Amino acid sequence: MHLIRTLLAKDLRRVRRNPIPIITQIGIALILVAVIGLAFGEQAKSGSGMAPIKMAIVDEDESFFTELLQNSISSKKFAEYFDTEFLDRAEAMERVDANEISAVAVIPDGFSDAFLDGSESGRNLELIKNPAQSIYTAIVEEGLEALLTLLNALSRNFGEELRNWRDILEEAEEADFFSTVFLASKLLGDAREQIESARDYLTPPLVSFESSTRSDGTEEEAGKPFDLFSYLFAGMAGMFLLMIANSSTNGIYRESQFGTLRRFSSMHGRLLPFVLGKMVLVVAVTSISAVIMFVGGALLFGIEWISPGKVAIVTLAYCVCGAGLTSLIASIAGKEKRADTPNTIIIMGLALLSGTMVQTDALPGFIQDYVSPYLPTEWFIRTVRDLQNFDMATEWVGISIRLCIFGFLFAGVSATLFHRKILKGGAV
Amino acid sequence: MSLLNIDKLRKRFGETVAVEDVSFNVNPGEFYGLLGPNGAGKTTTISLVCGLLKPDEGSIGVDGTDFWSNPKESHRLMGLVPQDLALYEELTGRENLEFWGKVAGLSRNDAKERATELLESLTLSDRGNDAISKYSGGMKRRINLGCALMHRPKLLLLDEPTVGIDPQARMNILDFIRGLANDGTGILYTTHYLEEAESLCDRIGIIDHGKILAEGTLADLRNQIGHDQLSLCWKESSRALIGLNGLAFKSRFA
Ligand SMILES: Nc1ncnc2c1ncn2[C@@H]1O[C@H](COP(=O)(O)OP(=O)(O)O)[C@@H](O)[C@H]1O
Ligand SMILES: [Mg+2]
Numbered sequence: 001m002h003l004i005r006t007l008l009a010k011d012l013r014r015v016r017r018n019p020i021p022i023i024t025q026i027g028i029a030l031i032l033v034a035v036i037g038l039a040f041g042e043q044a045k046s047g048s049g050m051a052p053i054k055m056a057i058v059d060e061d062e063s064f065f066t067e068l069l070q071n072s073i074s075s076k077k078f079a080e081y082f083d084t085e086f087l088d089r090a091e092a093m094e095r096v097d098a099n100e101i102s103a104v105a106v107i108p109d110g111f112s113d114a115f116l117d118g119s120e121s122g123r124n125l126e127l128i129k130n131p132a133q134s135i136y137t138a139i140v141e142e143g144l145e146a147l148l149t150l151l152n153a154l155s156r157n158f159g160e161e162l163r164n165w166r167d168i169l170e171e172a173e174e175a176d177f178f179s180t181v182f183l184a185s186k187l188l189g190d191a192r193e194q195i196e197s198a199r200d201y202l203t204p205p206l207v208s209f210e211s212s213t214r215s216d217g218t219e220e221e222a223g224k225p226f227d228l229f230s231y232l233f234a235g236m237a238g239m240f241l242l243m244i245a246n247s248s249t250n251g252i253y254r255e256s257q258f259g260t261l262r263r264f265s266s267m268h269g270r271l272l273p274f275v276l277g278k279m280v281l282v283v284a285v286t287s288i289s290a291v292i293m294f295v296g297g298a299l300l301f302g303i304e305w306i307s308p309g310k311v312a313i314v315t316l317a318y319c320v321c322g323a324g325l326t327s328l329i330a331s332i333a334g335k336e337k338r339a340d341t342p343n344t345i346i347i348m349g350l351a352l353l354s355g356t357m358v359q360t361d362a363l364p365g366f367i368q369d370y371v372s373p374y375l376p377t378e379w380f381i382r383t384v385r386d387l388q389n390f391d392m393a394t395e396w397v398g399i400s401i402r403l404c405i406f407g408f409l410f411a412g413v414s415a416t417l418f419h420r421k422i423l424k425g426g427a428v
Numbered sequence: 429m430s431l432l433n434i435d436k437l438r439k440r441f442g443e444t445v446a447v448e449d450v451s452f453n454v455n456p457g458e459f460y461g462l463l464g465p466n467g468a469g470k471t472t473t474i475s476l477v478c479g480l481l482k483p484d485e486g487s488i489g490v491d492g493t494d495f496w497s498n499p500k501e502s503h504r505l506m507g508l509v510p511q512d513l514a515l516y517e518e519l520t521g522r523e524n525l526e527f528w529g530k531v532a533g534l535s536r537n538d539a540k541e542r543a544t545e546l547l548e549s550l551t552l553s554d555r556g557n558d559a560i561s562k563y564s565g566g567m568k569r570r571i572n573l574g575c576a577l578m579h580r581p582k583l584l585l586l587d588e589p590t591v592g593i594d595p596q597a598r599m600n601i602l603d604f605i606r607g608l609a610n611d612g613t614g615i616l617y618t619t620h621y622l623e624e625a626e627s628l629c630d631r632i633g634i635i636d637h638g639k640i641l642a643e644g645t646l647a648d649l650r651n652q653i654g655h656d657q658l659s660l661c662w663k664e665s666s667r668a669l670i671g672l673n674g675l676a677f678k679s680r681f682a
Contacts, residue, residue, distance in 0.1 A: 002530075003530075003531065006527065006530040006531060007531075010516065010519070010523075010527045013518075013519060013523065014516060014518045014519060017518040017519070017559065018518050258513075258514060258515070258516070258517075259510055259512045259513065259514035260514045260515070260516065262480060262510065262514065263508065263510060263514035263528070263575070264531060265480060266478045266479065266480050266503070266506075266508040266510070267503050267508075267528075267531055267532055268503060268531070269479055269499050269500070269503060422480055422481075423480070423481060423482045424481075424482075425439075425441055425446075425472075425475070425481050
């Protein structure tokens, strides 16, 4: 303990003499928040959560799809994200020009027939984006792309069945709303097993929504409005904090470059105190960055952190874990220059597999089952998201402890690897 | 009893045999010089002695105990002055000294006192509060040496501590080290300057290609070749020891 304090005091003194690297690292957090803030624009400030994306659907096909579509978009879950109305083309364009809506999706005449018959032409949906609202349209676009992938997969795998169902559906056009829903759900229900296995390997949307059965009316009561900003924010924090940890772990490379790591090793052998001392500093830098990011998130995006205390503890634990992890990476990677790119890739990869950009349940099935649940990044991101959306009684405590334990475990392994490298005479 | 007892040390890096069958010992108060050209295996030997490397074979006895049976105590008995400076440039000379002293286990006050003492004897008192980055090469070397002395080691390991500094500064450092030996510290010193070894060392081991080629006091070495004057010639291209004042050693050690 005495030793760790000595090591830390030395580093703090060095930081005081030359604060620029650390200011840069913490500055990254500020810049990130600012950039994200600018990207999301003014809308971000209005209230917690994000206002639903306004979009229009121009249905020139007017087939049974219209009913299905209407049903889907009126579902509660969907309505949280999208404020949709059916318009004709001219009207929709006017609204785009007036900057009142973000995007227009056009279902061309003959789309459903072309889709069911599997013909190549006439199957293109059209998306008209409002250039003034690029982030929202990006979300819509991604959603649409995913929808198309799904439709294509359906047509490829269930083409025959779909065609058989067309007549029934066509009849239903006359029928009332509920029977349409009933039929649609029956169709989906019959094919469920096949769909279930296929779905895992498709790419559902960024903001996923349920398009499945709503016939029995026992739809789950949605709790608080889903807070998209905090959702995205947690993911980004998960990644950026790791990046900041990585760049402040660079101090270890410097020490090995200056020979001070070897000198330490010549006096102590075991390097655990050394790694722990560095870790404390990294945790301090990342925690400060985290505070900036989370407070910035609250100010810029109007995110109301529902349990700020719990989020803070989980984040601190995550910083411990991240510091251990980056020092482990450093002990594997060797020289700083050589490590730079791989480290960034590792961190980005971890972040992506942990649902930074997309929800984990939008990742391929085997990753969802066998990779994501074992990643500390995922524990952190999920916990922050869950804390924002549900009441988590105690699970967050366990996760915080787990994150810390893993952080120290990583540090231990890292120290052992560093020591082993020195003993073997390799470049440290 | 020897302070340092090295027996049949061997270390290879992949195909390269860096140290082979090296044995020697250093007594308290003795100034032992390991003399050899670049790549001879000097740094490897020193690293093995202080536990920075683990030997493939052989043993290292420190004050009567095997190094690896009690590394902690062995570390405490030794001070390493690495070949390359190992200092924090942002910190002052004093802060570097105090830091390494505390790492070696000194209390805050002891570290402070000892740093003052060493700054004095290294003639750096007036520059103790300047950052290392403002020091000249010779001053950095002196602090580098001082850091290893904070905990008053019984055995001081010096790996070419005078490389790249002017003759005046070199003399200062060497005098200082000689003084430590006179006070009872065992010194293991590597160099590729014959005249340094000749003027300072009580005993010299001549090392090349990882092997000790000749060992003994200056007088021993002179007797072995039958001349009053020692001179060494390193043939740089092959790094081979091709002669010790003539051909006497060549026939003997080739
Ligand atoms: N870490 C290492 N990995 C591989 N080879 C090494 C390593 N350290 C030293 N060597 C090799 O071992 C030999 C002895 O090196 P060294 O002990 O540094 O010599 P000296 O200090 O006498 O100049 C050289 O051939 C060198 O290339
Ligand atoms: Mg050397």
